[in-house]
Amino acid sequence: MQLGLIGLGKMGGNMRERVRRAGHEVVGYDRSPELQDVDSLEALVGALQAPRVVWVMVPAGDPTRETVEALGNLLEAGDVVVDGGNSKFTDDKVHADLLATKGIGYVDAGVSGGVWGLQNGYALMVGGSKEDVAKVQPIFDALKPPVDKESDSPAGEGAGFVHAGPVGAGHFAKMVHNGIEYAMMQAYGEGYELLAAVDLIEDVPGVVASWTQGTVIRSWLLDLLVRALQEDPGLDDITGWAADSGEGRWTVEQAIEHAVPMPAISASLFARFSSRQDDSPTMKAVAALRNQFGGHAVQAAKAREVEDPA
Numbered sequence: 001m002q003l004g005l006i007g008l009g010k011m012g013g014n015m016r017e018r019v020r021r022a023g024h025e026v027v028g029y030d031r032s033p034e035l036q037d038v039d040s041l042e043a044l045v046g047a048l049q050a051p052r053v054v055w056v057m058v059p060a061g062d063p064t065r066e067t068v069e070a071l072g073n074l075l076e077a078g079d080v081v082v083d084g085g086n087s088k089f090t091d092d093k094v095h096a097d098l099l100a101t102k103g104i105g106y107v108d109a110g111v112s113g114g115v116w117g118l119q120n121g122y123a124l125m126v127g128g129s130k131e132d133v134a135k136v137q138p139i140f141d142a143l144k145p146p147v148d149k150e151s152d153s154p155a156g157e158g159a160g161f162v163h164a165g166p167v168g169a170g171h172f173a174k175m176v177h178n179g180i181e182y183a184m185m186q187a188y189g190e191g192y193e194l195l196a197a198v199d200l201i202e203d204v205p206g207v208v209a210s211w212t213q214g215t216v217i218r219s220w221l222l223d224l225l226v227r228a229l230q231e232d233p234g235l236d237d238i239t240g241w242a243a244d245s246g247e248g249r250w251t252v253e254q255a256i257e258h259a260v261p262m263p264a265i266s267a268s269l270f271a272r273f274s275s276r277q278d279d280s281p282t283m284k285a286v287a288a289l290r291n292q293f294g295g296h297a298v299q300a301a302k303a304r305e306v307e308d309p310a
């Protein structure tokens with residue numbers, strides 16, 4: 001079948017390639033001329049035969065909203081828009097309702113797999129009506145990981161793809177996935193730090209590597225930590241600064257709304273905020289208070305740099 005794909009960056013570019021390898025025709029648009037197959041959304045829509053499927057793979061928020069709105073003015077009844085970015089699930093109903101006024105369908109797809117997806121396939125968590133999802137299914141089949149017949153996973157054919165529910169369910173499932181991702185990375189990171197903190201352990205990368213087979217905590221993230229430690233055994237080349245793109249915050253927001261206790265995921269989110277502080281105002285206050293009530297020692301701040309009068 002034909003697919004229109006908007007956004008050909010790290011994710012979209014590889015997805016175009018994977019879908020093409022499965023024998024489908026992909027017409028790609030990106031703002032960067034060196035990546036694009038066509039040079040406008042109008043040209044992309046014009047190159048596809050109805051009913052069209054157009055997959056949006058641009059950053060969440062305004063770029064996705066603007067693209068969906070533009071497509072609403074270009075597509076026609078019976079076409080389907082897929083948002084495959086990391087959009088907040090609450091955006092999906094807004095997008096679906098907007099497109100529904102023109103009879104255009106909408107499917108939200110949480111996509112996991114990062115830069116490895118071209119090789120390994122992309123896990124897909126999908127929301128939308130049965131009818132709209134069915135129109136996109138050949139593309140989902142091309143993108144998803146092949147079912148591993150050797151695997152002992154109890155998921156069987158259910159591994160790597162789910163139609164999780166109506167519009168919004170795909171991005172909600174992906175949001176929770178990412179919350180779990182935060183907490184798992186945090187747990188591996190904390191374990192790594194303790195191993196590295198003691199003289200008793202002489203081969204930290206070796207311990208981590210040994211855990212990748214047979215243990216209860218083996219996982220793909222652990223494999224990636226082994227890889228990172230092979231490239232940079234003491235992680236000396238990077239600083240402990242971690243960004244977040246919103247999914248962890250939305251997961252914790254939902255946990256609060258539904259009174260779901262989420263100590264591990266919320267702690268891992270807050271650890272990222274801490275990672276971006278040079279000097280914690282909270283801990284300054286704690287140190288100041290200990291000093292006030294108990295005369296406990298504080299560490300003097302580094303002398304402020306004196307401005308060069310020249």
Ligand SMILES: O=C(O)[C@H](O)[C@@H](O)[C@H](O)[C@H](O)COP(=O)(O)O
Binds near residue numbers: 112114244245
């Ligand atoms: O499953 C995936 O492939 C990842 O979850 C991916 O989608 C993730 O969103 C970004 O790599 C960074 O997310 P953060 O900036 O929130 O860590």
